[in-house]
Amino acid sequence: MRFLVSNDDGVLAPGLAALAAALATLGEVTVVAPERERSGFSNALSLDRPLRPVRHANGFWAVNGTPADCVHLALNGLLDFEPDIVVSGINSGANLGDDTLYSGTVAAAMEARFLGKTSIAVSLAGAGARHCGQDGYAAAGEMVVRLIQGWDRLQLPNRTLLNVNVPEGPLARIRGFRSARLGHRGRAKDVLALEDPRGREVYWIGIAGEPADAGEGTDFHAVSEGWVSVTPLQADLTRHDALQDVSRWLKDF
Ligand code: MN
Numbered sequence: 001m002r003f004l005v006s007n008d009d010g011v012l013a014p015g016l017a018a019l020a021a022a023l024a025t026l027g028e029v030t031v032v033a034p035e036r037e038r039s040g041f042s043n044a045l046s047l048d049r050p051l052r053p054v055r056h057a058n059g060f061w062a063v064n065g066t067p068a069d070c071v072h073l074a075l076n077g078l079l080d081f082e083p084d085i086v087v088s089g090i091n092s093g094a095n096l097g098d099d100t101l102y103s104g105t106v107a108a109a110m111e112a113r114f115l116g117k118t119s120i121a122v123s124l125a126g127a128g129a130r131h132c133g134q135d136g137y138a139a140a141g142e143m144v145v146r147l148i149q150g151w152d153r154l155q156l157p158n159r160t161l162l163n164v165n166v167p168e169g170p171l172a173r174i175r176g177f178r179s180a181r182l183g184h185r186g187r188a189k190d191v192l193a194l195e196d197p198r199g200r201e202v203y204w205i206g207i208a209g210e211p212a213d214a215g216e217g218t219d220f221h222a223v224s225e226g227w228v229s230v231t232p233l234q235a236d237l238t239r240h241d242a243l244q245d246v247s248r249w250l251k252d253f
Contacts, residue, residue: 001026001027001028001085002027002028002030002082002083003026003027003029003030003085004030004071004074004075004085004086005020005023005031005032005086006032006034006067006070006071006074006086006088006108007034007067007088007105008037008038008040008091008103008104008105008107008108009037009039009091009092010033010035010036010037010038011031011056013033013037014092014137015089015090015137015140016031016033016060016089018090018134018141019087019089019090019122019137019140019144020060022141022142022144022145023087023141023145026145026148026149027084030074030083031061032061032063032070032071032073032078032079033060033061033062033067033070034062034064034065034067034069034070035054035062035064038065038066039091039104040102040103040104041104041107042102042103042104042107043068043110043111044066044068044069044107045066045072046065046066051064051065051069051073053078061074061078066104066107067104067105067107067108068107068108068110068111070108071086071088071108071111072111072114075111075112075114075115082115083115084117085119085148085151086109086111086115086117086119086120087109087119087122087144088105088106088108088120088122089120089121089122089123089140089164090122090123090124090140090166091103091122091123091124093123093125094124094125094126094223095123095125096183096211096219096220096223097182097183097185097211097214097218097219098184098208099208100182100233105123106121106161106233108121109121109161109162109163110161110233110235112161113159113161113235116159118154118156118161119161119162120144120147120148120162120164121161121163121164122144122164122166123163123164123165123166124136124140124166125165125167125168125223126168126169135169135170135171136166136168136169138171139169139170142171143166143171143174143177143228144164147162147164147230156232157234159234159235160233160234161232161234162231162233163182163219163229163231163232164229164230164231165228165229166223166228167223167224167226167227169226174226174227174228175225175226176227176228177227177228178228178230179230179232180218180219180222180229180230180231181218181219182218182219182231183211183212183213183214183218183219183220183221184211184213184214185208185210185211185212186209186210186211187209188205188206188209189206189207189208189209190206191203191204192204
């Protein structure tokens, strides 16, 4: 099995190395990742400048672009093979509910939709994930390996990606897998108003809101109960059950 691995925390992130090491037990791993952290870049593509891939001593490709750039480039010219699965992560921090709209981790997996194959975004969820030790990433890597080992039994529509969130902690504390829908967060925390060293006003965007729709069946709930949440996602944002209302409304124009 041939894997393409990317992330949004950058080519030097510990989660990326942990994921590459875990997948190397299953097959051949190629890493193409942003040269620096690009969390929150969603599906952005760099169209105003060229991308220059640089190969690091460990074999990882570093690109001066976004997560979506990396996968786009890898699948459209950089690599001379087609990977079987694209895996993005392991992100430092959860990508639950509405996070998925902003997440570069999810976007890297979504960019793989051109392959028409399933891809996986993996995040390490937990308040302390930013400071998580190698144990958490290793456990998340092991859970991804288990998912891929069961790959043959999975039947999904084309162009579907899996969003996987692993609760932070040692492997022994993880209860197993749960399929879950995306929950929703409440309003984001306030923007932080600051003053720069020269007395000018600056603002820092605050952290995401607290989970608001986080009951049973949601990804928030699964992870908070110690399960690995697995959510199938699609790029189609159409609100299908509102199409008829809009259609009826447009008839009178
Ligand atoms: Mn990130």
